[in-house]
Amino acid sequence: MHARFVLRRVLIGAGQVFILLAxxxxxxxxxxxxxxxxxxxxxxxxxxxxxTRHLLGLDIAPLTRFLTWLGGVVTGxxxxxxxxxxxxxxxxxxxxxxxxxxxxxxxxxLLPVAGWAGFAAGLRPGSVRxxxxxxxxxxxDSIPDFVLAVLLVAYVAIGLGLFPATFLGVDLPTMLTEPxxxxxxxxxxxxxxxxxxxxxxxxxxxxxxxxxxIEQARRLGVGRTSLLLRHVAPNALGPAMQELGRTGDGLLSxxxxxxxxxxxxxxxxxxxxxxxxxxxxxxxxxxxxxxVVAIAVNTLIDLVGQRMxxxxxxx
Amino acid sequence: xPSFSGGRVTRRGxxxxxxxxxVGALAGGCTGSTSTGGSGIDTFxxxxxxxxxxxxxxxxxxxxxxDEARMKALYDGxxxxxxxxxxxxxxxxxxxxxxxGTRWRITLRDARWHDGKKVTSADVLYTLSRVxxxxxxxxxxxxxxxxxxxxxxxxxxxxxxxxxxxxRPSFEFLTALSAYGTKxxxxxxxxxxxxxxxxxxRFESFRPGKELLATAxxxxxxxxxxxxxxxxxxxxxxxxxxxxxxxxxxxxxxxTPAAARTLRDAEGxxxxxxxxxxxxxxxxxxxxxxFDNVDVRRALMRMAxxxxxxxxxxxxxxxxxxxVFGKGFExxxxxxxxxxxxxxxxxxLLRKAGVSNLTIDLFTAPAATGFVEAANLFAEQASRSGxxxxxRVGSGDTYYSESLESGQLTMGQSGPxxxxxxxxxxxxxxxxxxxxxxxxxQFDALYDQALATASVDERTSLYHRMHxxxxxxxxxxxxxxxxxxxxxxxxxxxIPTGVPNAMNWVRFDKVSL
Numbered sequence: 001m002h003a004r005f006v007l008r009r010v011l012i013g014a015g016q017v018f019i020l021l022a023x024x025x026x027x028x029x030x031x032x033x034x035x036x037x038x039x040x041x042x043x044x045x046x047x048x049x050x051x052t053r054h055l056l057g058l059d060i061a062p063l064t065r066f067l068t069w070l071g072g073v074v075t076g077x078x079x080x081x082x083x084x085x086x087x088x089x090x091x092x093x094x095x096x097x098x099x100x101x102x103x104x105x106x107x108x109x110l111l112p113v114a115g116w117a118g119f120a121a122g123l124r125p126g127s128v129r130x131x132x133x134x135x136x137x138x139x140x141d142s143i144p145d146f147v148l149a150v151l152l153v154a155y156v157a158i159g160l161g162l163f164p165a166t167f168l169g170v171d172l173p174t175m176l177t178e179p180x181x182x183x184x185x186x187x188x189x190x191x192x193x194x195x196x197x198x199x200x201x202x203x204x205x206x207x208x209x210x211x212x213x214i215e216q217a218r219r220l221g222v223g224r225t226s227l228l229l230r231h232v233a234p235n236a237l238g239p240a241m242q243e244l245g246r247t248g249d250g251l252l253s254x255x256x257x258x259x260x261x262x263x264x265x266x267x268x269x270x271x272x273x274x275x276x277x278x279x280x281x282x283x284x285x286x287x288x289x290x291x292v293v294a295i296a297v298n299t300l301i302d303l304v305g306q307r308m309x310x311x312x313x314x315x
Numbered sequence: 316x317p318s319f320s321g322g323r324v325t326r327r328g329x330x331x332x333x334x335x336x337x338v339g340a341l342a343g344g345c346t347g348s349t350s351t352g353g354s355g356i357d358t359f360x361x362x363x364x365x366x367x368x369x370x371x372x373x374x375x376x377x378x379x380x381x382d383e384a385r386m387k388a389l390y391d392g393x394x395x396x397x398x399x400x401x402x403x404x405x406x407x408x409x410x411x412x413x414x415x416g417t418r419w420r421i422t423l424r425d426a427r428w429h430d431g432k433k434v435t436s437a438d439v440l441y442t443l444s445r446v447x448x449x450x451x452x453x454x455x456x457x458x459x460x461x462x463x464x465x466x467x468x469x470x471x472x473x474x475x476x477x478x479x480x481x482x483r484p485s486f487e488f489l490t491a492l493s494a495y496g497t498k499x500x501x502x503x504x505x506x507x508x509x510x511x512x513x514x515x516x517r518f519e520s521f522r523p524g525k526e527l528l529a530t531a532x533x534x535x536x537x538x539x540x541x542x543x544x545x546x547x548x549x550x551x552x553x554x555x556x557x558x559x560x561x562x563x564x565x566x567x568x569x570x571t572p573a574a575a576r577t578l579r580d581a582e583g584x585x586x587x588x589x590x591x592x593x594x595x596x597x598x599x600x601x602x603x604x605x606f607d608n609v610d611v612r613r614a615l616m617r618m619a620x621x622x623x624x625x626x627x628x629x630x631x632x633x634x635x636x637x638x639v640f641g642k643g644f645e646x647x648x649x650x651x652x653x654x655x656x657x658x659x660x661x662x663x664l665l666r667k668a669g670v671s672n673l674t675i676d677l678f679t680a681p682a683a684t685g686f687v688e689a690a691n692l693f694a695e696q697a698s699r700s701g702x703x704x705x706x707r708v709g710s711g712d713t714y715y716s717e718s719l720e721s722g723q724l725t726m727g728q729s730g731p732x733x734x735x736x737x738x739x740x741x742x743x744x745x746x747x748x749x750x751x752x753x754x755x756x757q758f759d760a761l762y763d764q765a766l767a768t769a770s771v772d773e774r775t776s777l778y779h780r781m782h783x784x785x786x787x788x789x790x791x792x793x794x795x796x797x798x799x800x801x802x803x804x805x806x807x808x809x810i811p812t813g814v815p816n817a818m819n820w821v822r823f824d825k826v827s828l
Contacts, residue, residue, distance in 0.1 A: 031710065033712065041495070158561045273369075
């Protein structure tokens, strides 16, 4: 049953990615102007503007360009950037690595933080501990992430001089070897996604603890640790896992804010630049990869969620 | 013509709204420092407006402001222009025309390339043949500026003297040799990703949209720089402010009026506001109704309240302009009476033109500071004369290309540019950037005559007559000459403060402690 389920999800996923690419390409055509317009220096004559368009291959019909690009992707060729005339893989490789580092570290920090806080709050609803955790999570949930980012830059980076204010001129190795750089961006990223998770875990724990089978297990003398790990956790984390899937989708927009404020050379700013430059090969490649990642993550989380709470069987 | 319009829309800036403002308002000035040792400067970091993957390092095709900063560090032009747009010899020692201005004899300085070779006439001829030859991945910027160069008739006189022939006389040719895309490259050079230049800094590495690293060139003909290592960083508006405040940059170029105001109160930071740096205009299509009627154009010139536009849209960071280009530059017509806001006179002129209930479409975009604000304010000002202006807002990314051919009334901001180049590229029949659709045989004839006139005084009076025509009935409504704000850590001296495109702008080889 699982093999069939996975195959089905892969096929659906491929269809979704294709529709996504076609939509994004169509929408990018609706933007005013094209890459040649963006690149035109204001000394260009009409002949030079036409030449730019021809050199970029923008005089070829859009559908042909799209299908050619898709054909290239199948053979592993993502095309050439209109803006930089470099292979797309070179344009997006570095930024993807940066964003991946940010996303992975966020998740690594997020899971224990949100899990611990949610459990700590849910086990004793109404206690001081619960109220502190709930207040803090509501605070971080209600403050827009760009406000938080700007406040951190203003007070912590510039005011106190504790961490660098921007990533200007910093490459990936430096970012990883000088951990001061990542503190503020990760704070913003985690704060953004942790709050809803904390509240879901807390609610899940409270609900599960009220179930009769927990009472029964207690009466049967199941130890506290075993009770929490074997009986409470799997049932309480189900809804949170679903939320985590949505977090993956939302991560990109969070990354965008963080990248913009801290001048992090990641994929979100690369995408915004590419849209500004009307650089369709780069736009499509980024959409393709993020789309595949988003679908893969969601499928994975569905599978994990199913294992945790097997009663929701896929028909 | 070094006329990139500056102010491409800031994409990340747009996303963040005024967050830079918030940073500035909250944080007091506090600047760290880049490591310095002895009397020299170890590393100097300058941060300029970036443009992502569109940034280039090939001197033939690079056209952004930040590209030009890299070019100034790595290469030299034969000439550059000073703040008044007058040519100054750089890699050339001198440039002398023949009697009719059709041949120019250029003598080169005794300079060396970064690889130790001598700079020769062959380098100059190779550069010209490259930018006038077939395009590579992108068209060459100078192909239009230098299209009157006749390569087949140009020749090497000796190792350091070259004679350039023109297809028609031009006594303004040296300015053309200072334009974007004319930096001299080495004879036979093909690999522009690893540049060998003659400039004050040697190339180390370049990542488009991020960073250029370069080291001082000890044998630079104009003296070795004090800075050992130069970094030119790319960043959007808010980030430039933050980087300077946080001590990650020593110099920040092109600050918004709000950012400049924030930094003015910061300790340890010097803000420079360079006047006559961004020339703001409305462009009326003189070849289309209703602006094909002279009196409608005259009426519009009286509808604009320039003081109010400067105060509101540019936050007072500009001087009022007078419908002719190039205040502060050579050949500017200083004596023309200032056009003022006069709604009644505008009404009278419209009646005279036989126009009633005039409705105009104004196409604008957030392509530079204050555009949309100015458009909306102008609509309000025009309504005082009974004219309806419909403001249509487009995309900032492609605005200059889109507005070139379309619409009745559009907007723009021009970087500093010599007045003859402004006429040549925007106001002649068939000019490549004729935004006002201006075509006047008398005007064209005056231009040709001026270029062929050897005497500076006579040229000045010919240009003056052209200015008079435009001031009376041209298609450009110039309303502001904006300041260019940059800022630097106060511990440095000789920070460049020239107008954009001029020699003393983002040129860091003279910076010292």
